[in-house]
Amino acid sequence: NASxxxxxxxxxxxxxxxxxxxxxxxxxxxxxxxxxxxxxxVIDPVVEYSNHIEDLGRNSGLTxxxxxxxxxxxxxxxxxxxxxxxxxxxxxxxxxxxSFENLRDLARQYQAIEDPVKRAAFATDxxxxxxxxxxxxxxxxxxxxxxxAASVERSGLVMDEAGVQKAxxxxxxMDEASDAVLALKIAASExxxxxxxxxxxxxxxxxxxxxxxx
Numbered sequence: 001n002a003s004x005x006x007x008x009x010x011x012x013x014x015x016x017x018x019x020x021x022x023x024x025x026x027x028x029x030x031x032x033x034x035x036x037x038x039x040x041x042v043i044d045p046v047v048e049y050s051n052h053i054e055d056l057g058r059n060s061g062l063t064x065x066x067x068x069x070x071x072x073x074x075x076x077x078x079x080x081x082x083x084x085x086x087x088x089x090x091x092x093x094x095x096x097x098x099s100f101e102n103l104r105d106l107a108r109q110y111q112a113i114e115d116p117v118k119r120a121a122f123a124t125d126x127x128x129x130x131x132x133x134x135x136x137x138x139x140x141x142x143x144x145x146x147x148x149a150a151s152v153e154r155s156g157l158v159m160d161e162a163g164v165q166k167a168x169x170x171x172x173x174m175d176e177a178s179d180a181v182l183a184l185k186i187a188a189s190e191x192x193x194x195x196x197x198x199x200x201x202x203x204x205x206x207x208x209x210x211x212x213x214x
Contacts, residue, residue: 049159050159052081053068053071053159055085056071056084056085056088059085059089060088060091060092060098062088062097062098064160065158065159065160066100068152068157068158069149069153069158070084070098070099070100070103071084072148072152072157073100073145073149077140078136079136079137080133083130086128086130087128087130090126090128091103096126104145104146104149106138107137107138107140107141107142110122110138111139111141122138
């Protein structure tokens, strides 16, 4: 009884009962988890996709629309995202904007080279350490590349800057909601921790006294 009294006193000092504190925490946590769970399976893949598009655009200087086309064509060719970012950096160093159109032109030039050694050198000159994987792009016929880009456009996978900003706003809102729940837990803990510590110490002292008489 004394232990529960200590806990109740700690809560009341903050103007709240233990029931109030627990109810507030449960309500905030369950409400946030309900919203989070409902949107997670639908929204999270979109947010991850948006992050890739934004990251690629920042790395390459492309617009969100241009990044969307390049990202999806590369993905269809099984070119990893990290490799694609590395490749765009290499092209930027050479003063070549890493747009789909310019990579398509590089593929055309690559395929016109008959000597395999010169082909490999061409790929390395333009893509550095990412040359081996980017060869998947260079080896793909221009017609196929055009068809792949057109498919991306038709499928609705092209994200514009407004879409990227909406995804960022969603992430910020979710972060703020998570922070609010954490803040509530911290506030409750500040009220309850001293009393809980006292209870633990009292129990420990009781065990010590009991052990002396065993």
